[in-house]
Amino acid sequence: MAPLILNSLEKRFANAAPAVRDLSLTVRQGRFLALLGPSGCGKTTVLRMIAGFEQPTDGSILLGERLLADAATMLPPERRNMAMVFQSYALWPHMTVAENVGYPLKVRGVVREKARQKVREALSAVRLEAYADRRPAALSGGQRQRVALARCLVTEPDVVLLDEPLANLDRHLRQEMEETFREFHARSGATMIYVTHDQSEAMALATDVAVMSEGRLLQVAPPEEIYARPEGRVVGGLVGQGSILSVRSNPGASRRLEWLHLREAILGCDRSQPQVDVLVRPQDVVLDAAGIEAEVTSAFFEGERYALRLQIAGGQSLRAFSRHPLRQGEIVRVVLQSGWRL
Numbered sequence: 001m002a003p004l005i006l007n008s009l010e011k012r013f014a015n016a017a018p019a020v021r022d023l024s025l026t027v028r029q030g031r032f033l034a035l036l037g038p039s040g041c042g043k044t045t046v047l048r049m050i051a052g053f054e055q056p057t058d059g060s061i062l063l064g065e066r067l068l069a070d071a072a073t074m075l076p077p078e079r080r081n082m083a084m085v086f087q088s089y090a091l092w093p094h095m096t097v098a099e100n101v102g103y104p105l106k107v108r109g110v111v112r113e114k115a116r117q118k119v120r121e122a123l124s125a126v127r128l129e130a131y132a133d134r135r136p137a138a139l140s141g142g143q144r145q146r147v148a149l150a151r152c153l154v155t156e157p158d159v160v161l162l163d164e165p166l167a168n169l170d171r172h173l174r175q176e177m178e179e180t181f182r183e184f185h186a187r188s189g190a191t192m193i194y195v196t197h198d199q200s201e202a203m204a205l206a207t208d209v210a211v212m213s214e215g216r217l218l219q220v221a222p223p224e225e226i227y228a229r230p231e232g233r234v235v236g237g238l239v240g241q242g243s244i245l246s247v248r249s250n251p252g253a254s255r256r257l258e259w260l261h262l263r264e265a266i267l268g269c270d271r272s273q274p275q276v277d278v279l280v281r282p283q284d285v286v287l288d289a290a291g292i293e294a295e296v297t298s299a300f301f302e303g304e305r306y307a308l309r310l311q312i313a314g315g316q317s318l319r320a321f322s323r324h325p326l327r328q329g330e331i332v333r334v335v336l337q338s339g340w341r342l
């Protein structure tokens with residue numbers, strides 16, 4: 001099966017700095033890749049180049065051995081066997097749900113009975129059989145997004161491209177739709193590329209997460225790996241609600257730092273050591289009389305626990321959780337059970 005290959009991809013718009021630079025990535029057939037990064041980092045531009053709506057200014061895009069695009073070649077979107085799902089759903093308002101889903105088959109001249117069968121199957125896959133005769137205006141946001149997915153499914157694409165498809169939905173519906181995306185992925189076997197700036201969405205859905213910043217690819221790895229071993233400040237800051245401390249530590253030591261080492265590093269005992277960045281997750285910060293002093297600068301009730309912001313010596317800030325209420329200004333002691341050198 002054919003992998004999607006991005007080869008030193010670059011995109012420059014007019015006289016601006018490149019929106020995407022030297023980006024290389026291979027997505028194996030059937031993987032679910034989340035492109036994660038802050039607003040303006042170039043995620044949508046990468047997706048649009050894969051879809052065929054933008055042409056690279058350098059580098060190339062291949063599906064297996066087939067060249068889709070480079071600075072001189074540009075296969076049109078309809079010849080790439082890809083489908084794109086937009087935030088706005090892009091449904092035809094005057095068509096019923098079944099007509100919307102069947103539209104790509106009509107364009108391709110698929111015979112009517114076969115098309116009907118495929119539409120029925122696709123609507124059943126997204127659990128919308130009962131809505132076949134409605135118009136999009138009579139559907140909820142989540143249902144419209146499911147129609148857009150069903151329309152993808154009928155064309156049996158090699159690659160499905162999704163541009164922040166859940167951005168317009170409320171939190172509850174997002175979770176439900178995440179389940180639908182997972183099912184869709186398992187059922188279609190298509191390679192999926194999913195653009196988001198929401199790290200928890202990326203983690204929950206994808207088999208691989210690619211983090212971008214300022215047009216560059218910083219790290220690509222499965223969610224568990226990128227969570228446990230982020231590379232650098234930007235990835236560390238984007239993935240998993242941690243705090244980044246600047247401490248004195250031996251850069252040759254293990255990247256996973258335990259409490260005794262962390263304590264020494266935070267207190268800056270050894271001035272001969274250089275400053276390094278260490279990521280500390282809130283669940284690794286525990287209240288303990290044997291710990292270092294910290295002042296509670298804020299405490300918010302989140303339902304099952306309190307989310308705390310703490311300030312330690314030197315003015316650095318830490319996030320932590322507590323099952324018990326704490327007051328702003330209160331002095332506590334905390335142990336940092338684990339940290340990761342970025």
Ligand SMILES: Nc1ncnc2c1ncn2[C@@H]1O[C@H](COP(=O)(O)OP(=O)(O)OP(=O)(O)O)[C@@H](O)[C@H]1O
Nearest residue numbers: 013014019037038039040041042043044045046197
């Ligand atoms: N057609 C265009 N012409 C000129 N500049 C563009 C064009 N499209 C995108 N850009 C610029 O390229 C950069 C990357 O934009 P892009 O939309 O890819 O970012 P993004 O990561 O998807 O952001 P967001 O999450 O806000 O959608 C931005 O600086 C943007 O202004």
